[in-house]
Amino acid sequence: MLKLIIYGYSYGNRSSRRLERACHHNLSFIWLVSGLKPDYRTIARFRSEYKEAIKNVLKQSVRLCIKLDLVEGNTLFLDGSKFRANASIKNTWTDKKCEEYLEKISKNIDRLVDEAERIDRQEEEKESLVKIKKELMDREKLKATIQEIVKTLQETRKSSINTVDPDCVKAKGRQGTHASYNAQMVVDEKHGLIVSSEAVSENNDLNQFHHQLKQASAVIGDKPKIACSDSGYYSLEDLNQVGEDIKVVMPTQKQAQKENGIHPVKPFDKERFRYDSSQDE
Structure with missing residues (x-):
């Protein structure tokens, strides 16, 4: 197995x-x-x-690659990729969506109750109320389910939750917005072999740099000299947790936008600042 x-x-x-x-x-x-x-x-x-045992075997595979000189561990590259979850985005609920559905269901319940009372008053009407009562019970059951979702959102402090796969998130990728996982991968420079990977429940890469680098270092058994990523990881709070012995190569979001021609850097933006020690007073 x-x-x-x-x-x-x-x-x-x-x-x-x-x-x-x-x-x-x-x-x-x-x-x-x-x-x-x-x-x-x-x-x-x-x-x-045997989740932990499988993880250990995968880590041993990376260490074997190091012994075979297939992985150096000196320069690592980090990137994230969106993988679609086995769940529809239609099953993703937010506070706003829950509020809209609860309002609609409350109106339907009121309508069904009024209809049941109207038929009761019409003595000559022979129609059974079984169908209406069943529909009313279904609506009340749905209302209770949505209220439970609202409670879960409040307890977990999540912006949204998928009722089929609670761990997935609503993420935008190349093929549109779907219920997805953010697969984080750390790759070694020498032969492009993956040394560490993890599926996280986040729709972007912010605050993942230090954590993923720490995991990769634990797998390799040593810290890399250089770590590289795109501007999606740029967070000063996260970067401050990376040791000074690791050289980080990462553009700021403004620098990336400048290269893409989205937002040019203005004359007094901090990206243009150059420190000149001779001008110190």
Whole structure:
């Protein structure tokens, strides 16, 4: 099972269902598991129960690459990529969406109650109230569910939550806005091998630089000399946590915007400041 998961990861197959299908149709997977066909639930349960052991094996793989001189660990590159979650963005709820739905449901409940009372008053009407009462119960159940979502939003202090996959976030990518995960990856310069990765529940890369660099350093067993990233990671509070022994190569957001021609740097912006020690008084 461990071979199946590690081999699947190396080819980008992270889903337990995809790994199950691969054991039925992909010859390399069939050979690897000796013709066994594990159920996706078995794969998911194994991964859940032995999560830490799998992480240790992956870390050992990186250290093996270092011994084989495939990874140097001197210069690391950080970047994030949006991976769509197995959930629809329609299931993502915000405070505003909950408020709108609760208002609409309250009006529908009032309408159904009034309709039930009207039919009761019409003695000659033979229609059963079972259908209306069932619809009323469904509306009240939906209202209770949405109120529970509102409570969860308040307790977690999240701006939104997806009822199918609570850990995913609403993120904008190249293919539009979807329920997604932000996959953080740290890559070594020599051969472009990934030394560390993590799926985080954030829709941008802010405040991820120090944490991801710390994780990569723990995997490699030493701090890098140089760490590089794009301006999406730029946060002075986060950068202050990086040791002075690591050279950080990262443009500010204004510098990146200048290169893209979005917002030119103005004459008195701090990006134009140059320190001249000879002018000190």
